[in-house]
Amino acid sequence: MENAPIRNLSVSVFYDGRWFELRTYANEYRSLMMLIYDKVYIDGFGDCVGMGKCGTCLVEIVKRKYELTDYDRNEDTTLLKSGNTGKDIRLSCQIMIDEFIDGLKVNILG
Numbered sequence: 001m002e003n004a005p006i007r008n009l010s011v012s013v014f015y016d017g018r019w020f021e022l023r024t025y026a027n028e029y030r031s032l033m034m035l036i037y038d039k040v041y042i043d044g045f046g047d048c049v050g051m052g053k054c055g056t057c058l059v060e061i062v063k064r065k066y067e068l069t070d071y072d073r074n075e076d077t078t079l080l081k082s083g084n085t086g087k088d089i090r091l092s093c094q095i096m097i098d099e100f101i102d103g104l105k106v107n108i109l110g
């Protein structure tokens with residue numbers, strides 16, 4: 001596997017019928033949820049501000065180049081409660097902004 005870059009990371013987000021190409025760098029935001037919240041402006045997205053409890057930051061992983069780095073705050077329980085158990089469905093607040101996010105493509109589910 002190639003080395004991941006640390007700066008100038010690229011994340012593609014599909015929302016409201018179009019792709020948003022977001023640029024960031026390692027640790028600019030606490031999580032993917034915060035990056036999306038700040039740059040795409042989705043109403044009601046990330047209600048619990050990253051505690052992994054509200055389930056309003058759901059994304060479907062469409063494509064990734066690397067294993068993503070996770071926090072481990074209530075994600076499995078929240079996904080189970082909301083009935084979202086697909087392996088590519090994640091809480092974006094539990095995905096860190098580090099070099100392994102480069103090239104990630106996600107679809108916003110809500």
Ligand code: FES
Pocket residue numbers: 033045046047048049050051052053054055056057078091092093094
């Ligand atoms: S922001 Fe609430 S679960 Fe992610």
